[in-house]
Amino acid sequence: MDDLPDHSFETALVSRLSQPATRLLGRPLHFFDTIDSTNTSAARLARQGATEGTVVTADAQTGGKGRLGRSWVSPPGVNLYLSVILRPRKPTSAAPQLSLLASVAVAEAIVQQTQLLPVIKWPNDVLVAGKKVCGILTEMQANGSHLRSVIVGIGVNINAPLASFPEELQDKASSLLLMCGEPVDRAAFTVSLLTHLEKLYVLWLETGFPVVGAAWEGYASELLGKSITVTAPEGVISGTARGIDQDGALLVETVSPEGQARPSPRVQRILAGDVTVVDGYRKTGTVN
Numbered sequence: 636m637d638d639l640p641d642h643s644f645e646t647a648l649v650s651r652l653s654q655p656a657t658r659l660l661g662r663p664l665h666f667f668d669t670i671d672s673t674n675t676s677a678a679r680l681a682r683q684g685a686t687e688g689t690v691v692t693a694d695a696q697t698g699g700k701g702r703l704g705r706s707w708v709s710p711p712g713v714n715l716y717l718s719v720i721l722r723p724r725k726p727t728s729a730a731p732q733l734s735l736l737a738s739v740a741v742a743e744a745i746v747q748q749t750q751l752l753p754v755i756k757w758p759n760d761v762l763v764a765g766k767k768v769c770g771i772l773t774e775m776q777a778n779g780s781h782l783r784s785v786i787v788g789i790g791v792n793i794n795a796p797l798a799s800f801p802e803e804l805q806d807k808a809s810s811l812l813l814m815c816g817e818p819v820d821r822a823a824f825t826v827s828l829l830t831h832l833e834k835l836y837v838l839w840l841e842t843g844f845p846v847v848g849a850a851w852e853g854y855a856s857e858l859l860g861k862s863i864t865v866t867a868p869e870g871v872i873s874g875t876a877r878g879i880d881q882d883g884a885l886l887v888e889t890v891s892p893e894g895q896a897r898p899s900p901r902v903q904r905i906l907a908g909d910v911t912v913v914d915g916y917r918k919t920g921t922v923n
């Protein structure tokens with residue numbers, strides 16, 4: 636009996652999406668009990684010509700992917716693993732903007748569905764009380780210098796108990812349940828996320844990056860103006876976080892090495908790397 640798949644998440648999701656919550660995203664929606672990776676599946680569908688807005692979601696992943704070949708812990712029955720196929724008529728350089736946009740949509744869904752205060756850590760992790768509750772993996776297929784499709788993959792730890800994380804992640808990762816002390820409705824959260832994602836995506840297509848960038852900076856207030864260290868491919872960079880630019884690059888103000896006659900601040904653009912806030916992130920994650 637225990638091995639029978641639980642279809643209540645799928646049923647609740649399909650029922651909520653049948654109401655006009657979204658026009659584009661989740662139409663169609665492919666639901667799997669178990670899959671290797673929703674991103675891999677969505678990329679395959681995109682290559683076969685799936686339309687913009689197609690969503691792949693699963694109750695569990697056996698090969699959930701993070702960035703740079705890392706893996707994403709994806710137990711069954713508790714979390715959200717979702718990939719959206721988008722087909723914006725934009726150059727490939729615009730793809731990182733969609734990762735930032737997705738992190739804003741996740742933060743907005745958390746605000747709408749819980750009492751928690753989400754924070755975005757550059758480029759697109761979403762944290763609550765300093766712990767990672769969401770990761771985003773954006774992969775693209777290009778047609779020369781233009782995008783053919785972008786797969787935006789989003790993993791949110793919704794009702795995961797602490798024991799579902801491997802020991803080495805237990806002090807770095809968390810779930811909405813662990814943070815707010817009560818279960819969060821997975822289907823309601825998913826629809827809220829798709830609704831915010833769609834709203835932001837349409838705004839981005841119509842008006843460009845500035846509105847999304849400003850919303851992103853609003854959720855990254857614990858980073859901006861703070862002393863940070865970035866471990867980047869070009870080395871370790873220390874300075875003050877100042878914002879992001881059109882390419883999603885982090886702008887870090889650094890001061891030239893001591894001993895120089897006149898230390899002069901300059902802004903460095905960081906395109907990839909891991910950020911540490913020198914004083915750490917705040918430890919409380921609720922509104923009150």
Ligand code: BT5
Pocket residue numbers: 671672673674675696698699700701702703705706707708709715716717718760767768769770771772788789790791792804807808809
């Ligand atoms: C990410 O990579 O954070 C992107 C994760 C994207 C997952 C979604 S799920 C739906 C879609 N389908 C997929 O196959 N992937 C996407 P990165 O920044 O590289 O972070 C990966 C690191 O986060 C790992 O090396 C662990 O340290 C940590 N980690 C792994 N699983 C985690 C989890 N469930 N919650 C929090 N942290 C986790």
